Amino acid sequence: MLQNEKTFSKLVTSATILSSALLISVAPASATTAFITGDSSAVSANDNLKSIGITPHAIGNTLTWDLKGNVVDPVNSFNVKSGYGNVKLYAKNTGTASFRVEVKYNGTSNKVIFNQTVENGKPAVEVINNNNNPSVPAGDYTVTIYGGSGLPKGEVVLKSSDTPW
Structure with a gap:
């Protein structure tokens, strides 16, 4: 794989993760349900942001x-x-x-x-x-x-x- 293709692949992956984080942040009911039910497989928007190097503010x-x-x-x-x-x-x-x-x-x-x-x-x-x-x-x-x-x-x-x- 060429260097430009690797860079492009990383950008696409980051964009996908970021868009997932945005979708999670606009769907708080499902996130709250996952928290209440103890569904540990649910990934929070903050986890997605941290995975691409963005630290959210609390x-x-x-x-x-x-x-x-x-x-x-x-x-x-x-x-x-x-x-x-x-x-x-x-x-x-x-x-x-x-x-x-x-x-x-x-x-x-x-x-x-x-x-x-x-x-x-x-x-x-x-x-x-x-x-x-x-x-x-x-x-x-x-x-x-x-x-x-x-x-x-x-x-x-x-x-x-x-x-x-």
Whole structure:
């Protein structure tokens, strides 16, 4: 078999596995039935993805926060479960003034894992901390939006995952 034929064969195999994973993911009833009945021959979509080198994200906790533009420096909370130290921040500003998002660990270190300015009139901001620079300890965090009299308006989403983004 020629090198190009081998490569093509691997691509076809990967595409077949991926399409199987997609079919499984849109048929949750059968997957749930297999889980409930203990059918160990059933292969999960995650297993198919892992077999072709794609690691799916298991989401820990999510904070979706709609900023209404009616509170000065609003505060919220977020929790990172042990093993879910990969955190993604998405922030969109729909107001008239810039604001800053600070995500600070409530533990003894008071470590700030995000300190991101979100400018008005600019595209949304998406930043990632895959448990480094600084590390992301498990526990409770305080999320503060600093906008002062600009009354922050927009959306902030935080997600934690067991897999790097």
